[in-house]
Amino acid sequence: MNRRSLLKGGLLAGLSVPLVGLKDVIATPVGGPKKAKNIIMMVSDGMSIGTLNMADLYANRAYGKSSKWLGLYRDNKAVRALMDTASASSMVTDSAAASSSWGGGMRVKNGSLNVGINGEKPQPILQKFKEKGKKVGCVTTVPITHATPAGFCVNIDNRGGQDIIAExxxxxxxxVMMGGGSKYFGEKREGGDLIPKFLTQGYKVAENRNEMLALDKSKPVLGLFAEDGLPYEVDRMHDAELQKTVPTLAEMTMKAIELMKDHKDGFALQVEGGKVDWAAHSNDLGGLIFDQLAFDEAVGKVIEFAEKDGETLVIITTDHGNSNPGLFYADEANKKFDRLQRFKHSNTWLLAQLDQSFSEQKIMEMIKENQGIEMKSEDVKSLLSHFKDIVPGQLYNEANLPFYEYGKILGKYTDVQWAGMNHTGDYVELTMFGPGSEQLKPFVKNYELHNFMLKAAEMPKHFLVTK
Incomplete structure (x- = not known):
């Protein structure tokens, strides 16, 4: 069934309303809405519109076809809106406040997870769905205790307490809870190893791709596939061992759906491409585009499921922009952007390999081998100058890597430039497919999605957040 895909009407003003009213977000449906048995909310964390745009450009030029996300627009399959992403403390949100707006139905200050400015602790949405009998879960490429999944699950005033969130x-x-962050659960956890407790509680714990693929639905699942965040997709793609041991976001997503889809009361799942945000913070072009494409692969798989299922509302969005990257005008913009097709590794991976004792020639060779760029001598010298305070012969940890400088240098060779290294206050893309999507209005505020999801699933009124 075709659905409207173009923005119509005006924008709603104001950032200060803390709680959702249904009439503000839900249009009058024609013929009555169909219940969404399942809800899948997909979040490309920190995705500026330029990120979505460039991933689609890459897909068209490298694969000869649109990205799955923008393909929904081109094929007139989805409803599209803009979303205001502000928090209670700023027009520019962090991920904790952004996810809490969806999870708790109210705006909270940056850094908080579902704890309001007056101490309110609204019940997070996955707890509500679980209480009503649905299966629930989260999948991410960063720690499963990180802000975006946690915003759907817990009440805690400090997003940094990831060891507490794990407990x-x-x-x-x-x-189903799958992603990275084993250091917040295992032997390295401050406060003690939680894994034996999860096993005692009846969980199946998966620690690599094969163990994940072998899971069945007989037990709840905790999947931990990295100590912190998962590798960037561009690095995983070019490392045979990582391909064997680390699942893709699409694989984790489809396994989660497989484990929950036959439940009689349905399921609710949050899916996060978390390292899109990390790459944007680092001005890491390879990390950014290929993780966005990995998220897009998951979008495609989820839409395939939803089309066959007919009872699943799919929501695709981001929590905020980050760094506002874009492809800028130049005489050879096409040719330069196509250099991305030769990238084998992220900036993060590459810079971590560089040693101050390396010659300029060796660094040039490393950059050409791993990113396909023949870098000029003066640019290599500029890069090396930012390592001058590091002990010679030492491998550089991420805290000391010159992300900004290298991102700026790469801009000369790719024509992709960055506006900064942090979150932005942009209105963002909000896309819906499936039952309930016809109720979406052209402009919404982030906290309004809480009641929208509950209403689409026909949850009892006492679960709704009211003024």
Missing amino acids: IYLGLKFD
Whole structure:
């Protein structure tokens, strides 16, 4: 069934309303809405519109076809809106406040997870769905205790307490939790190893791709595939061992759906491409584009499922922009942008290999081998000058890597430039497919999605957040 895909009407003004009213977000449906048995909310964390744009350009030039996300627009399959992403403390949100707006139905200050400015602790949406009988879960490429998944799950005033969040998850007994962050659960965790407790509570714990693929739905699942965040997709793609051991976002997503889809009361799942945000913070072009494309692959798989299922509302969005990258005008913009097709590794991976004792020639060879760029001598010298305070012969940890400088240098060779290294206050893309999507209005505020999801699933009124 075709759905409207163009923005119509005016924008709603104001940032200060803390709680959602249904009439503000839900249009009058024609013929009555169909219930969404399942809800899948997909978040490309920190995705500026330029990121979505460039991933689509890459897909068209490298593969001869549109990205799955923008393909929904081209094929007139989805409803599209703009979303205001502000928090209670700023027009520019962080991921914790952004996810809490969806998870708790109210705006909270940056850094908080579902704890309001007056101490309110609204019940997070996955707890509501679990209480009503649905299976629930989160999938991410960063720690599963990170801000975006946690915003759907917990109430805690400090997003940095990831070891505490891990323990809260134990008590919640959600059905599928998969991503990185093993250091917040295992032997390295401050406060003690939680893995034996998860096993005692009946969980199946998967620590690599094969263990994940072998999972069945007999037990709840905790999947931990990296100590911190998962590798960037461009690095995983060019490392045979990582391909064997680390699942893709699409693989984790489809396994989560497989484990929950036959439940009689349906399921609710949050899917996050978390390292899109990390790459934007680092001005890491290869990390950014290929992780966005990995997210897009998951979008395609989810839409395939939803089309066949007919009872699944899919929401695709981001929590905020980040660094506002874009392809800028130049005489050889096409040729330069196509250099991305030769990237084998992210800037993060490459810079971590560089040693101050290396010759300029060796660094040039490394850059050409791993990113396909023949870098000029003066640019290599400029890059090396930013390592001058590092002990010679030492491998550089991420805290000391010159991300900004290297991102700026690469801009000469790719024509992709960055506006900064942090979150932005942009209105963002909001896309919906499936039952309930016809109710979306052209402009919404982030906190309004909480009741929107509950209403689409026909949850009892006492679960709705009201003024």
